[in-house]
Every structure is written in structure tokens, then in C-alpha cells.
Amino acid sequence: xxxxxxxxxxxxxxxxxxxxxxxxxxxxxxxxxxxxxxxxxxxxxxxxxxxxxxxxxxxxxxxxxxxxxxxxxxxxxxxxxxxxxxxxxxxxxxxxxxxxxxxxxxxxxxxxxxxxxxxxxxxxxxxxxxxxxxxxxxxxxxxxxxxxxxxxxxxxxxxxxxxxxxxxxxxxxxxxxxxxxxxxxxxxxxxxxxxxxxxxxxxxxxxxxxxxxxxxxxxxxxxxxxxxxxxxxxxxxxxxxxxxxxxxxxxxxxxxxxxxxxxxxxxxxxxxxxxxxxxxxxxxxxxxxxxxxxxxxxxxxxxxxxxxxxxxxxxxxxxxxxxxxxxxxxxxxxxxxxxxxxxxxxxxxxxxxxxxxxxxxxxxxxxxxxxxxxxxxxxxxxxxxxxxxxxxxxxxxxxxxxxxxxxxxxxxxxxxxxxxxxxxxxxxxxxxxxxxxxxxxxxxxxxxxxxxxxxxxxxxxxxxxxxxxxxxxxxxxxxxxxxxxxxxxxxxxxxxxxxxxxxxxxxxxxxxxxxxxxxxxxxxxxxxxxxxxxxxxxxxxxxxxxxxxxxxxxxxxxxxxxxxxxxxxxxxxxxxxxxxxxxxxxxxxxxxxxxxxxxxxxxxxxxxxxxxxxxxxxxxxxxxxxxxxxxxxxxxxxxxxxxxxxxxxxxxxxxxxxxxxxxxxxxxxxxxxxxxxxxxxxxxxxxxxxxxxxxxxxxxxxxxxxxxxxxxxxxxxxxxxxxxxxxxxxxxxxxxxxxxxxxxx
Amino acid sequence: xxxxxxxxxxxxxxxxxxxxxxxxxxxxxxxxxxxxxxxxxxxxxxxxxxxxxxxxxxxxxxxxxxxxxxxxxxxxxxxxxxxxxxxxxxxxxxxxxxxxxxxxxxxxxxxxxxxxxxxxxxxxxxxxxxxxxxxxxxxxxxxxxxxxxxxxxxxxxxxxxxxxxxxxxxxxxxxxxxxxxxxxxxxxxxxxxxxxxxxxxxxxxxxxxxxxxxxx
Numbered sequence: 001x002x003x004x005x006x007x008x009x010x011x012x013x014x015x016x017x018x019x020x021x022x023x024x025x026x027x028x029x030x031x032x033x034x035x036x037x038x039x040x041x042x043x044x045x046x047x048x049x050x051x052x053x054x055x056x057x058x059x060x061x062x063x064x065x066x067x068x069x070x071x072x073x074x075x076x077x078x079x080x081x082x083x084x085x086x087x088x089x090x091x092x093x094x095x096x097x098x099x100x101x102x103x104x105x106x107x108x109x110x111x112x113x114x115x116x117x118x119x120x121x122x123x124x125x126x127x128x129x130x131x132x133x134x135x136x137x138x139x140x141x142x143x144x145x146x147x148x149x150x151x152x153x154x155x156x157x158x159x160x161x162x163x164x165x166x167x168x169x170x171x172x173x174x175x176x177x178x179x180x181x182x183x184x185x186x187x188x189x190x191x192x193x194x195x196x197x198x199x200x201x202x203x204x205x206x207x208x209x210x211x212x213x214x215x216x217x218x219x220x221x222x223x224x225x226x227x228x229x230x231x232x233x234x235x236x237x238x239x240x241x242x243x244x245x246x247x248x249x250x251x252x253x254x255x256x257x258x259x260x261x262x263x264x265x266x267x268x269x270x271x272x273x274x275x276x277x278x279x280x281x282x283x284x285x286x287x288x289x290x291x292x293x294x295x296x297x298x299x300x301x302x303x304x305x306x307x308x309x310x311x312x313x314x315x316x317x318x319x320x321x322x323x324x325x326x327x328x329x330x331x332x333x334x335x336x337x338x339x340x341x342x343x344x345x346x347x348x349x350x351x352x353x354x355x356x357x358x359x360x361x362x363x364x365x366x367x368x369x370x371x372x373x374x375x376x377x378x379x380x381x382x383x384x385x386x387x388x389x390x391x392x393x394x395x396x397x398x399x400x401x402x403x404x405x406x407x408x409x410x411x412x413x414x415x416x417x418x419x420x421x422x423x424x425x426x427x428x429x430x431x432x433x434x435x436x437x438x439x440x441x442x443x444x445x446x447x448x449x450x451x452x453x454x455x456x457x458x459x460x461x462x463x464x465x466x467x468x469x470x471x472x473x474x475x476x477x478x479x480x481x482x483x484x485x486x487x488x489x490x491x492x493x494x495x496x497x498x499x500x501x502x503x504x505x506x507x508x509x510x511x512x513x514x515x516x517x518x519x520x521x522x523x524x525x526x527x528x529x530x531x532x533x534x535x536x537x538x539x540x541x542x543x544x545x546x547x548x549x550x551x552x553x554x555x556x557x558x559x560x561x562x563x564x565x566x567x568x569x570x571x572x573x574x575x576x577x578x579x580x581x582x583x584x585x586x587x588x589x590x591x592x593x594x595x596x597x598x599x600x601x602x603x604x605x606x607x608x609x610x611x612x613x614x615x616x617x618x619x620x621x622x623x624x625x626x627x628x629x630x631x632x633x634x635x636x637x638x639x640x641x642x643x644x645x646x647x648x649x650x651x652x653x654x655x656x657x658x659x660x661x662x663x664x665x666x667x668x669x670x671x672x673x674x675x676x677x678x679x680x681x682x683x684x685x686x687x688x689x690x691x692x693x694x695x696x697x698x699x700x701x702x703x704x705x706x707x708x709x710x711x712x713x714x715x716x717x718x719x720x721x722x723x724x725x726x727x728x729x730x731x732x733x734x735x736x737x738x739x740x741x742x743x744x745x
Numbered sequence: 746x747x748x749x750x751x752x753x754x755x756x757x758x759x760x761x762x763x764x765x766x767x768x769x770x771x772x773x774x775x776x777x778x779x780x781x782x783x784x785x786x787x788x789x790x791x792x793x794x795x796x797x798x799x800x801x802x803x804x805x806x807x808x809x810x811x812x813x814x815x816x817x818x819x820x821x822x823x824x825x826x827x828x829x830x831x832x833x834x835x836x837x838x839x840x841x842x843x844x845x846x847x848x849x850x851x852x853x854x855x856x857x858x859x860x861x862x863x864x865x866x867x868x869x870x871x872x873x874x875x876x877x878x879x880x881x882x883x884x885x886x887x888x889x890x891x892x893x894x895x896x897x898x899x900x901x902x903x904x905x906x907x908x909x910x911x912x913x914x915x916x917x918x919x920x921x922x923x924x925x926x927x928x929x930x931x932x933x934x935x936x937x938x939x940x941x942x943x944x945x946x947x948x949x950x951x952x953x954x955x956x957x958x959x960x961x
Contacts, residue, residue: 021779022772022773022778022779023779026778026779027778027779028778029775029776029777029778030775031775061773061778062773064873064875064878064879066873066878071881073873073878073879074878074879074880074881075766075770075879075881076764076766076879076881077764077765077766077768077769079766079879080766080769080770080773080879081769208762208763208764208882209762209764212762212764212766212881212882213881215760215762215881215882215883216881216882216883219760219882219883220883220896222899223896223897223898223899223900224898224899225899235793235794236794237761237762237763237794237796238762239794240793240794240795241759241760629762629763629764629765630764630765643768643769643772644769647765647768647769657791667791685790686791687790687791687792688791688792689792689793689794
């Protein structure tokens with residue numbers, strides 16, 4: 001009975017989102033803070049170092065942390081204003097249960113009583129329908145300790161195969177392709193290699209808005225003579241000043257990469273020595289890209305042939321380079337193919353594993369890297385091990401003190417979990433750090449699934465749109481109310497420090513998880529007294545795995561301003577740059593720098609296919625979605641922070657003047673964007689900074705402002721990432737402003 | 746304490762990504778918490794993503810101070826032009842109208858002119874201003890000229906601006922491409938005298954010519 005309370009206004013009045021602005025101590029001039037706490041931003045994968053200003057046990061401001069090497073004090077507006085989430089009027093201070101007659105649809109109850117209800121429901125559902133009938137959804141904004149604990153909780157305590165995380169919407173295409181090509185899933189280089197490159201190639205990454213700190217690294221490279229190539233359907237703020245802009249048609253990236261490799265081969269811009277000594281599979285790939293002539297590449301990608309040739313020459317003749325990509329190429333029903341295409345281009349150039357020769361995906365979420373390493377993914381065990389691998393199962397089972405056979409087999413991905421709910425296979429759900437009603441595609445389908453659940457418990461600090469469907473809401477902790485580690489975009493393990501205690505009945509998430517385990521009578525292995533104890537077990541569990549943290553200690557992290565994994569022992573320096581010639585890893589055992597038994601990287605044929613739903617006469621325009629700089633993910637936090645909301649109060653649909661003219665849509669006019677799944681009415685922003693065949697809408701908003709009512713749930717067959725970056729829509733002028741509250745569906 | 750000698754504030758609009766971090770960081774500045782003194786605007790969003798951040802340029806001979814009838818605007822010995830002194834400011838708006846960069850704003854609720862004071866509470870004790878600390882693209886930057894030259898060999902700082910007959914020298918420097926000439930636009934240079942009284946088309950061409958001349 002996981003329906004949302006009927007009256008949207010009622011729930012908003014009680015649980016928000018309300019806007020927090022600086023007031024009280026937060027605007028006192030000459031305030032003497034009690035302490036400054038060095039920690040990191042709670043938002044994106046850059047994980048900028050910053051200091052939280054604490055007065056009377058409330059975070060009242062931010063002070064740049066100039067010494068932290070990655071961002072040297074720099075912050076984006078989210079980092080500056082993040083502190084306003086603390087002591088927020090919407091904060092959940094008590095556990096709540098669904099009570100349709102209560103204001104807002106929820107009634108506060110004692111924490112212990114709420115835990116009891118959750119445990120009872122888990123027991124009831126698993127008894128009647130089997131262990132896999134209860135699923136867990138988690139997230140990549142949690143500390144690595146929490147993600148480790150959640151994986152262990154699902155696989156060992158609940159014994160369910162069905163745990164997955166919101167990184168399924170984010171990092172998994174890059175992760176899968178990196179494992180296929182390199183045997184390891186991590187940025188190959190630290191960011192200091194970016195300014196040392198002659199060419200910086202950026203595909204499908206709105207760096208300025210989604211990874212603002214990386215902007216300076218790219219511009220440093222440009223100041224020292226590097227040429228910057230940006231591939232994007234939109235002229236993003238960084239594309240404005242790049243040297244070569246390739247306005248690609250959404251969903252066609254692998255075609256461009258194949259086309260570039262075709263020209264590299266034609267002009268012999270190849271590193272034959274590297275290809276022969278350090279890779280396998282080049283001949284197959286070379287054969288495959290023969291058909292990707294510049295003409296065909298131009299036809300498929302929608303980029304002028306002249307520019308494709310120019311880009312190939314820049315890339316082909318460079319002595320050093322850094323290739324970056326992000327969700328623009330990964331959010332695709334062939335996202336893994338796109339990434340493999342990019343990697344083929346890098347491997348053919350031989351420019352990897354050296355100073356100024358780099359490759360990386362720009363991880364999106366706060367702990368996007370660490371959160372995908374230690375077992376909260378559907379098919380994974382700690383240390384980046386595989387749940388399907390008998391050897392890996394035995395290694396982890398030994399650390400956990402269980403029989404390998406007690407571990408479930410790989411389970412469903414995040415979207416498949418919702419299909420499982422629709423099919424009646426999954427009856428119960430526990431979620432944390434995931435707001436699927438806003439963040440998953442085709443959100444009407446997701447809502448109907450939530451409504452079908454027999455029981456749903458959410459751990460949250462604010463009542464997210466998804467949590468509003470819960471039977472029980474447990475008040476969890478904000479990032480600044482707990483400690484632990486995260487691993488940022490470069491693979492650097494860093495420390496999140498506690499600034500204040502959780503308020504009211506709210507508690508550290510790892511305690512809540514353990515409390516459920518104990519209420520179930522399955523508390524063995526869940527007796528950690530602190531995140532540090534969890535980290536110590538994680539070190540042991542990751543030992544010998546690809547993501548080896550065994551040599552990392554909290555003390556080293558603080559002392560060294562972060563430690564790059566893999567780190568095999570306490571006297572190992574860590575590994576800022578992967579794949580250096582002569583480097584050792586546990587898989588190759590010295591036979592080569594890549595993480596395969598022969599030590600060689602894999603070329604893999606990258607096959608082009610159009611988006612799952614291509615445009616047609618009925619739905620003739622491509623919709624692509626993404627972020628804006630002042631909001632983050634599903635907005636659970638950032639839609640509650642006044643200055644961030646003021647900077648971008650609502651989503652708009654960006655379209656080119658040529659398309660606008662043909663449709664009779666004026667700048668600022670209410671416009672319907674409609675697909676086969678749903679429609680949304682937004683104001684138009686008519687700009688010549690986007691391809692005329694494409695419209696863009698950011699995805700951070702809920703209810704009737706949510707573009708995910710329109711997007712498609714097509715998924716990559718390997719990574720299971722949804723195709724957020726391309727589906728077919730039609731547009732028309734709306735009769736007027738949409739009625740009802742903004743959050744209402 | 747004073748702002749360390751040789752430390753300068755640099756603005757490079759070509760780097761600006763319009764993220765708003767400077768505006769929000771300015772609101773955290775201790776002397777005017779909750780209120781931003783920095784301006785950030787799109788130039789022409791329909792055609793470009795170009796945004797421009799603007800702080801007080803801290804002129805050597807500040808026009809705002811020169812036109813102030815109450816002598817409320819002071820320039821410190823280390824070159825920082827400060828917000829109007831509250832007891833003196835008569836909220837006449839002279840400075841708002843006169844500043845060639847459009848910096849001072851009237852806080853009407855307080856009857857006081859307020860503007861960027863280079864985070865004097867921070868810069869006078871050796872810290873960087875809030876906005877230049879956080880700016881993620883380096884569009885706003887604070888440090889020595891030598892460091893700037895090392896970091897940005899393809900750019901150079903400009904601190905002299907021409908407004909009609911008025912030459913303004915500023916403490917804050919604007920970064921321009923190292924090889925781009927600085928053109929001083931004088932309307933009369935671009936006039937073809939017999940145009941007066943001609944058709945609209947010719948006037949349009951003249952205007953187009955003016956804009957071309959303004960490049961760089």
C-alpha cells in the first residue's frame with residue numbers, strides 16, 4: 001500500500017521542500033565560530049575539500065580549504081551553499097509511519113518501534129515469498145563504509161540477490177567498458193596530467209556545469225598550448241572557448257570514435273610499438289572501422305566531415321593527450337559501446353599510463369567511484385570482485401565468516417527491480433540515498449511500481465518524493481553528521497569528517513542498518529561500533545581484489561591529503577597513475593601494466609546502433625537531458641537551498657531558433673514536450689547554442705516538472721544504464737501555464 | 746594589516762562559466778553576509794553561453810569617490826576602494842550613476858551605497874577574497890603578477906581603460922589574449938562623414954562597421 005499521501009499541498013507544508021537562506025548566525029558579521037571542520041562537499045564526484053564553519057552545533061557557513069590539492073579552495077555554488085542543508089526546517093527528526101488521516105500523511109513514532117516494523121515486514125515477506133522478494137536500493141553519495149555495509153547487509157543478513165544502487169544511472173557504462181578494456185574500473189590518471197596534455201578531448205561532458213573544478217585543469221592546459229576538443233550537442237560554457245567544437249547528434253558517439261580511428265589508421269597516426277607490446281585485438285577493431293569513412297561518420301553523427309578530419313588530425317598527431325568523457329556518451333542503450341570506442345582511440349594512440357597521457361570518465365556522484373567498488377552493485381562483492389566468480393565468493397565469505405554457498409547469485413539492476421515489483425516477484429523494498437521517482441526514466445511506471453509494494457521503508461534525511469510513498473521512514477544522517485571515506489573522481493580515497501551530531505532521533509545510517517539486522521535476529525557480522533571499524537574490515541575484504549584498499553588507513557588519508565587505490569600495503573605509496581610501464585598488479589603479476597593475466601589491454605569492436613527510440617514523423621525531435629550547475633541529481637537537497645533554487649528556479653526546455661520558428665514557439669512561452677510515455681509543460685528558452693534537431697531539459701525536478709515522465713527506460717544490454725540522453729519527442733505551444741502545485745504529478 | 750603588496754585581482758571573462766559560485770561566496774563574506782556585491786550576467790544568452798562577472802575595479806582615481814558630495818568613499822593606502830561610510834553616505838546615487846563600470850549599488854533599505862571592498866577583512870590579513878578563492882574556472886583570480894604570468898602565458902593583464910576622454914587606471918586587471926591588440930574605439934574614427942541623411946541600409950552598414958571595429 002505504498003501510495004503517496006493524497007494531498008500534495010499537505011505533504012509539502014509538512015515536509016517541504018522549503019527554501020533555506022542565510023539568516024541568524026549565518027548572517028552575523030564578526031561571528032566567532034566554535035570550530036572549522038576540514039571535510040569535503042556532499043555533492044558531486046569532484047569531492048572538493050572545504051571547511052564547514054560550526055557555531056553552537058550548527059553548520060553556519062563555509063570557509064575555503066586552500067591547501068587541499070585537488071581544488072585548492074575552489075568551489076562551485078553547490079559547494080558554497082551546501083551548508084544550508086544543515087538545521088533545515090524540512091529535516092526529518094523522528095521516524096514516521098504512514099497514517100492517511102495524519103497531517104502530511106505520516107505520523108511520528110518511536111525509533112525502536114519503526115525498526116521493529118521494518119524487521120517484521122522483512123521477515124513476513126521473505127518467509128512467504130522467498131529471500132529475493134525483499135530488495136534494497138542504495139546510493140553512491142554514501143561513504144564507502146556505508147556502501148560496504150549495505151552490500152554485506154543485503155547479501156549476508158537479508159540473503160537477497162536484489163540490491164542495486166543509483167550508480168546504475170550514472171557510472172556503470174564506463175565501469176563495464178573499463179573492466180572489458182583494462183580489467184579495472186578507475187580513472188587511469190590523476191587530474192594533474194590534464195594540464196600536461198597537448199590535446200584534451202572531452203566527449204559528452206558538460207564539464208563547466210557538472211564538474212566545475214575540472215574546468216580550471218582544462219583551461220590550464222589550454223594556456224600552455226593545448227588544443228581542446230569538445231564533443232556535445234550543446235555549446236556548453238567550456239565549449240564556447242574550446243579550439244574545436246563537434247556538435248554531435250545525441251546517441252551517435254561510437255560512430256565518431258570509430259570514424260576517428262578510421263582516419264588514424266588511414267594516416268598511420270598509430271603507436272605500433274604500444275599496440276604490439278601492450279594490447280590485443282587491434283586487427284579486429286581495425287577491420288570493423290574500415291566502413292567508418294569520414295563521409296559515413298558525418299552522415300551518422302551530424303558533424304561536418306571537415307571537422308571530423310580536423311579532429312582526427314589533432315588527436316592523431318598529438319604527442320600527449322587526455323581523453324575525458326561522462327554521461328553524455330554513457331547514458332545510452334549502447335553506452336558501453338560508446339565508451340569502448342573512446343578507449344580504442346586512446347589505445348591506438350598509445351597515450352596512456354604516462355605523464356600527460358591520460359584517460360578517465362568523470363564520475364558523477366559524490367562517492368561515484370568508491371560506491372561502485374565494494375559490493376552494493378547487483379553483481380558485485382567488495383574489492384571490485386564478482387558475485388558470479390567462485391574464487392571471489394570464497395575470498396569474501398572467508399572474511400564474513402560464512403559459507404560461500406550462503407551468498408546469493410547476482411541480482412537485478414535498479415530498473416529491473418521495479419519491473420520485478422510490477423511482476424509481483426519483489427514485494428518489499430528498503431531504500432537509502434536514492435530518489436528513483438525523480439531520477440529513473442519513465443517515472444509513471446516507477447510510481448505504479450511503488451504503489452504495488454506490499455511494504456516499503458525509506459531511510460532519508462528529508463522526505464524525498466520517493467520516500468513519500470513509504471510505509472516507514474527512518475531518519476538518517478546528513479553527510480556532515482557522520483564520518484567515513486569516499487573515493488573521488490581520480491581514485492583518491494579521502495576522509496569525510498563529522499561536523500555536528502545528527503539531530504533529534506536521526507541517526508548514522510550504518511547504525512540504522514545494524515539495528516534492522518539485530519531486530520531480525522541476524523546481527524552476526526553487524527556489530528560495528530564506528531565507521532572506522534567498518535573501514536578496517538573493508539580493508540581486509542578488499543585485500544587481493546582489484547580495488548585493493550588494504551594499505552590505506554584513515555591516518556594516512558589525513559596526512560597525505562588522500563591516498564590513491566590500489567594500495568597494497570601500509571608502506572605502498574598508492575597509485576595515482578594506473579598502467580605505468582613496468583607497474584605491478586595482482587592480476588598480471590608483472591606481465592604487463594593492465595589488469596589481465598597477460599598484462600595487455602583489450603581492443604574491443606565497438607558497434608554502432610541508433611538510440612532505442614529514434615525520431616520519426618510522429619515524434620520528430622531528439623530529447624536529451626542533463627544537469628544544471630546549481631542543482632544536483634534528484635534535488636532532494638539542492639531544491640531546499642534558497643540561493644541554489646534562485647539561480648535556477650525551474651526547468652526550461654532549450655531549443656534552437658530554427659526549430660522554435662518552425663513550431664511557432666517564442667522564447668519564454670509555455671511549451672509541451674511529449675513522448676510516447678508522458679508529457680511535461682515548461683517554458684521555452686530559445687538559444688542557438690543547441691543543435692536544431694535536439695532539445696534539452698534538465699532533470700532535477702519532481703512531479704509535473706519532471707522530465708523523467710517523458711524519458712525512456714531503454715537500457716544498455718551490458719551495463720543496464722538507462723538511455724537518458726536520447727529519446728523521441730514532439731513539441732507544441734501550451735495553452736497556458738500548467739495548473740496545480742509544482743511538485744504534483 | 747594591509748593587502749600584501751604586489752597581490753592583484755584578475756578577471757578573465759573568457760574563462761567564466763556562469764556558475765554563480767562567486768555570487769554565493771560573496772554572500773559569505775564577513776562584512777556583508779547574506780548580500781552579494783558581485784555581478785554576474787549573461788551577455789546574450791540567446792546566442793552564447795558567455796557570462797561576465799564584475800567586481801569593483803578599484804580605480805587609482807575612483808570616479809565614485811570623485812563625485813561623492815559627502816566624501817563618504819575612501820580608498821585605503823593599499824589601493825582598496827571601500828563601501829561608502831555609513832555616517833557620511835547621503836544615498837544621493839551620484840556614485841551609482843558615475844562609475845564607468847557600473848559597480849556601486851544603492852542598498853535602499855539601508856540608505857547606503859554598497860560595493861565590493863575586495864574582501865578587505867580577508868585580503869588585509871593575507872587571505873584571498875571569497876569569490877577569487879572559490880571561482881572554479883579561474884575567471885576570478887587573486888595573487889601576484891609573476892604567478893599569473895607563469896600560469897597563463899597566453900594571456901596578459903590590462904589595467905588601463907578608456908572611457909571617452911577619461912582614462913581609468915585600475916588595481917583590478919582584466920586578462921586578454923596575449924596577442925590581441927587593445928583597440929581604442931572612437932566613434933569618429935569609424936564615421937564616413939557623408940552618411941548623414943542617408944538611407945537606413947547605409948546606416949545599418951555603418952553600425953555593422955562599428956561593431957566590427959569594436960572586436961578585441
